[in-house]
Amino acid sequence: MPRIVILCFPWGATIFACFGYFQTKMQQPLSSEKTTNFSTNEGIQQSTLALFKRPWFRRIWVLQEVAAARNVLILCGPTGIDGYAFCLGVESLKEFNKIPADLQSLICSTTYLIRGAIFRSKHVMNRLGRVSQEICPLGGLVDMYHTRIATKRHDKVYYLLGMSSDDLRKANLAPDYRVPWEELLQRLAKFLLGEKISVETWSDKEIAIIKSKGCILGEVSSVYKDALDDSQGVDVIFKNIPGQPEDMKMHWTLRPSAKSIREGDFICLFEGASEPAIIRLCGDYFTLIMTAATPLEDTRLEEGYIEWSNHFQLVKQFVRDFLLVWDWKDSSENLQESEIYEILIRTNNRVSELSKTDREGLLDKATRAWNVASILGDLRKYKKAEERLREAIEGYKVAFKRTGTIV
Structure with a gap:
């Protein structure tokens, strides 16, 4: 795909001003210290943020389109701006510190793809003979884009495969919508974090x-x-x-x-x-x-x-x-x-609905505190580790007292 065009609707004076500012930034020499008043104009900054809040930027399928493009053109009425120039203009607003964290992440991960378009090769066949844009490893793609909107949850995984630089031949992640969502998420977790992990998932949750x-x-x-x-x-x-x-x-x-x-x-x-x-x-x-x-x-x-x-x-x-x-x-x-999360963890730890007892639940919680204490000890956080260790010991005492066991 040589070019993707992003149409900005509805048009407005602030959007036009925003594009004008970006074009001005591109025309300034890199060594120039001259700045414009736009960098302190909150209206320009807010219009840029409003642009990224539009649903187009939040949908997972958009990433596949942008990743395949070698040229991105952003149009606002009769005005157009190159994608790379647009990203430079966005970057020039980085001192604007009133951006919510979730929107910051969305903007950064979107410009990450748009900025790279002009550097992409015309050849998409990778070293393994697979068609791929090789943007980065699959884990990095999932970390950036797993909160995007998808009509079907499977798309949050399948739409990223063609962008991955990993060898996916043994990943068991080939697009197949007959695979239940909970099984697909388990496969993905084991591919990214290792086959030795144990994973519990649900058909109606992205957890x-x-x-x-x-x-x-x-x-x-x-x-x-x-x-x-x-x-x-x-x-x-x-x-x-x-x-x-x-x-x-x-x-x-x-x-x-x-x-x-x-x-x-x-x-x-x-x-x-x-x-x-x-x-x-x-x-x-x-x-x-x-x-x-x-x-x-x-x-x-x-x-x-x-x-x-x-x-x-x-x-x-x-x-x-x-x-x-x-x-x-x-x-x-x-x-x-x-x-x-606590409810899901307790569900995951259960032996069965019939055999699960109050004592076993207390033992589970005490063991979790013990494990956290050990991890904090590895970090030399001895005071916090001691607090968690005491919590674990008290939990074990309460659990065994429930059955009359002396500890």
Whole structure:
């Protein structure tokens, strides 16, 4: 597909002004320090945000069209602007800091594809003889686009396959709408996170409850992200990287993600996975923020470079137990969601409706607290680990007292 045209309806004075500003930015020399008054005009900024709020930008099928294009033209009435120029204009508004996090993610992941159109080859046959745009690995695509709108849930997976640079021959993800949604999500989770995980899914939910062995690598100490930039930077303090000193601090540049990374998120590697994940502690379980958090660049040290894709393979010990919630909904965390997750986790942990007892439920919760305490200990968060350990011990005591067992 050589060109895709994006028609902006309805037209309005602010949209025209927005396009005019972008064209002005393109005409200025790169070395010029001259700026226009548009950069501080909230009307221009708001019209740009309103454009991205339109349903076209939120639909999953649009990504497939944009990814296949080698030229993107954005039209507003008689005025048109090249897609790459449009992205540069959007980027120039990055100091506008009143953008909601979910809209920031949507803008960044959209401009990520539009900006790359002019660099795409005319040849789409990849090294494996498969037709693919090879935008990036499937995990990165899912991290960016799993909150998009789809008529059928299957499309959130199938529409990304032609953009993936992975070898999908053994992934068992070939488009087949006869496959139940819950089974498709399980297949995808195992492809991204490793075959050794256990996954529970539901036909009417875009949520997976995942159990996995893993290893904590480090913690996000800082997040650097311009509101409208199509990448994000994080500083990571590593604790368990083979061949590297403890508390080593590194800067990573990552692709945009649908769920924003926060200071205090954890970097971990699951047994059987090829790429690290970013997770967030939520009570006595974790939410999955990114399934594929490999840096876009290798890190340069005095003695050479760290090739991260190879370095992760040196991790051999996966002794911690992780309980994870992978939620595809486009929403912020709140108390109601936490309660829903808790219900799903309890359902996932049940032995059966008949044999499940109150004691077993208490044991499950105590074990989850114990596992979190162990993970916090790996991060040298000893005070918080001790609190969780006490919580686990009290839970075990209460559970055994219910049956008269002395502990």
